[in-house]
Amino acid sequence: MPQEEIFDVIIVGAGAAGLTAGIYSSRAKLSTLILNEGAIGGQMVLTEEIANYPGVDTKKGYMLANTMKMQAKQFGCKIKSGLQIKSYDLEGEVKHFVLDDGREFSSRAVILTPGGRPRSLGIPGEESFKGKGISYCATCDGEFFTGKEVVVVGGGNSALEEAVALTSYATRVTIVHQFDHFQAFKHAVEQAEKNPKISFIMESELRSFKGDGVLQEVTMEHLPKGKITTMRTDGVFIFAGYIPNTEDLDGIVELNERKEIVTDTDLKTNLPGVFAAGDCIVKKYRQVTTAVADGTIASLSAAEYLRS
Amino acid sequence: MRHLSTNLHEFESAAELENYINENENVMVCCGRMGPMCIPVYGVMEELEEERENVKFAVMAFDSPEAGIIRNDPACRGFMGLPFTMYYKNGQAAHATSSIQNMQQVTTILDEQFGA
Ligand SMILES: Cc1cc2nc3c(=O)[nH]c(=O)nc-3n(C[C@H](O)[C@H](O)[C@H](O)COP(=O)(O)OP(=O)(O)OC[C@H]3O[C@@H](n4cnc5c(N)ncnc54)[C@H](O)[C@@H]3O)c2cc1C
Numbered sequence: 001m002p003q004e005e006i007f008d009v010i011i012v013g014a015g016a017a018g019l020t021a022g023i024y025s026s027r028a029k030l031s032t033l034i035l036n037e038g039a040i041g042g043q044m045v046l047t048e049e050i051a052n053y054p055g056v057d058t059k060k061g062y063m064l065a066n067t068m069k070m071q072a073k074q075f076g077c078k079i080k081s082g083l084q085i086k087s088y089d090l091e092g093e094v095k096h097f098v099l100d101d102g103r104e105f106s107s108r109a110v111i112l113t114p115g116g117r118p119r120s121l122g123i124p125g126e127e128s129f130k131g132k133g134i135s136y137c138a139t140c141d142g143e144f145f146t147g148k149e150v151v152v153v154g155g156g157n158s159a160l161e162e163a164v165a166l167t168s169y170a171t172r173v174t175i176v177h178q179f180d181h182f183q184a185f186k187h188a189v190e191q192a193e194k195n196p197k198i199s200f201i202m203e204s205e206l207r208s209f210k211g212d213g214v215l216q217e218v219t220m221e222h223l224p225k226g227k228i229t230t231m232r233t234d235g236v237f238i239f240a241g242y243i244p245n246t247e248d249l250d251g252i253v254e255l256n257e258r259k260e261i262v263t264d265t266d267l268k269t270n271l272p273g274v275f276a277a278g279d280c281i282v283k284k285y286r287q288v289t290t291a292v293a294d295g296t297i298a299s300l301s302a303a304e305y306l307r308s
Numbered sequence: 309m310r311h312l313s314t315n316l317h318e319f320e321s322a323a324e325l326e327n328y329i330n331e332n333e334n335v336m337v338c339c340g341r342m343g344p345m346c347i348p349v350y351g352v353m354e355e356l357e358e359e360r361e362n363v364k365f366a367v368m369a370f371d372s373p374e375a376g377i378i379r380n381d382p383a384c385r386g387f388m389g390l391p392f393t394m395y396y397k398n399g400q401a402a403h404a405t406s407s408i409q410n411m412q413q414v415t416t417i418l419d420e421q422f423g424a
Contacts, residue, residue, distance in 0.1 A: 037411075038348060038351075038410065038411075039347055039348035039351040039352075040351060041347075045344060045347045045348060045351075046344040047344065048343065048344065060342065061344070062313075062342060062347045066313075081351065081355055082351065082352055082355030082356070082411045083411075084411075084412075130389065130406070130407050130408075131387060131388065131389030131405065131406025131407030132386050132387065132388060132389070132406060133388055134389075134407075135388070135389050135407065136345070136408070137343070137344050137345050137390075139343065139344070140341070140343045140344060140345045140346070140389070140390045141345070141388060141389045141390060141407075144387075144388035144389070145388070213386050214386040214388070235388065
């Protein structure tokens with residue numbers, strides 16, 4: 001494959017952070033390429049409605065993502081999506097990427113914004129019953145469970161809010177959570193606790209999914225006693241938190257014990273010319289606004305690095 | 309009237325879909341809404357449309373009464389996750405999936421059903 005041009009900036013990921021970095025970099029007349037693996041917009045397209053993005057009325061997540069994509073493109077940012085990066089060489093002055101289809105790209109600065117993804121349980125049956133009883137989105141699939149009994153896995157805000165939403169369809173919702181307390185905000189816990197259709201199984205984890213073509217039962221372990229039980233259910237909704245998409249970067253840039261990218265306040269990583277932004281970095285609050293702010297800072301830092 | 313905001317061809321009637329799958333050897337149709345599980349699949353299809361000339365890509369709105377042609381297809385029995393994605397070969401359903409699929413999952417099915 002012929003070597004393509006050397007870009008000023010290559011951004012890895014086209015979520016809120018990557019698209020913002022793309023807007024800022026291309027508007028600063030830096031030749032900018034975004035390499036993206038999944039859907040453009042990242043987690044924004046997983047979000048039904050975004051009501052807390054300042055200056056914008058409540059908007060569908062995909063629409064906010066589309067606007068950001070159009071803005072980046074209008075300033076000349078190139079976006080290549082639906083691809084997989086096979087190898088990264090980020091150490092030298094020129095950074096180098098090879099895709100799994102053999103295409104190669106180079107740049108003088110890099111901004112890593114691979115974000116995060118929903119944590120799957122990784123237990124037997126999960127992949128085969130996806131869409132046949134296992135779901136990750138109550139808004140999308142709740143109606144398929146009208147008049148049925150479902151399990152919700154997780155103890156954060158998403159799990160409790162989605163469990164309450166599911167009671168509009170299901171006759172019974174059982175929340176299974178690994179700890180003896182919830183991580184969700186108090187009001188979300190209260191809403192769930194006062195709903196007569198919701199019951200709780202605490203300190204327990206699912207171990208397998210079983211069924212004949214469609215999901216029919218789950219096995220779970222009560223953690224303090226190690227006791228395994230089986231429960232019949234029509235569906236399981238999994239909201240078990242998010243993990244950073246940094247597996248491919250392990251050993252390439254510095255990560256912490258939770259596999260988040262370590263940066264300084266200018267969002268520089270341990271490698272010169274390599275910056276990181278958004279949900280993938282070490283930080284406490286993960287929102288569209290914080291990802292957008294990070295994308296801005298990383299892009300301005302990259303521009304300063306290129307000038308020097 | 310179009311219901312789905314994608315760059316893909318959208319079927320508005322069951323008859324149109326039937327004609328299309330009979331006139332084209334390999335067709336992938338994603339039947340969904342503008343929701344979090346469906347949009348990533350449309351994105352994958354938009355990317356693939358440029359490079360897979362042997363396959364026609366299209367969408368259909370899940371809530372349209374006309375989409376019964378997909379919702380009630382025997383290949384979708386037991387499906388409980390949006391979107392319902394159909395792969396048609398010579399007018400016949402060759403494969404179907406329920407719920408979100410990534411690029412790798414879609415390309416594997418396309419390779420298996422329609423050839424690389
Ligand atoms: C269900 C849900 C609801 C939410 N609701 C809200 C809300 O109401 N308000 C709010 O402010 N925030 C909300 N958030 C959080 C917010 O969406 C995220 O914090 C923010 O979108 C993160 O942006 P990001 O760019 O850092 O990462 P992401 O959005 O995760 O984007 C990363 C992108 O990089 C791609 N990628 C990953 N790995 C690679 C790789 N190796 N190579 C190339 N590309 C790669 C991914 O496919 C993705 O497109 C919600 C999140 C979820 C999941």
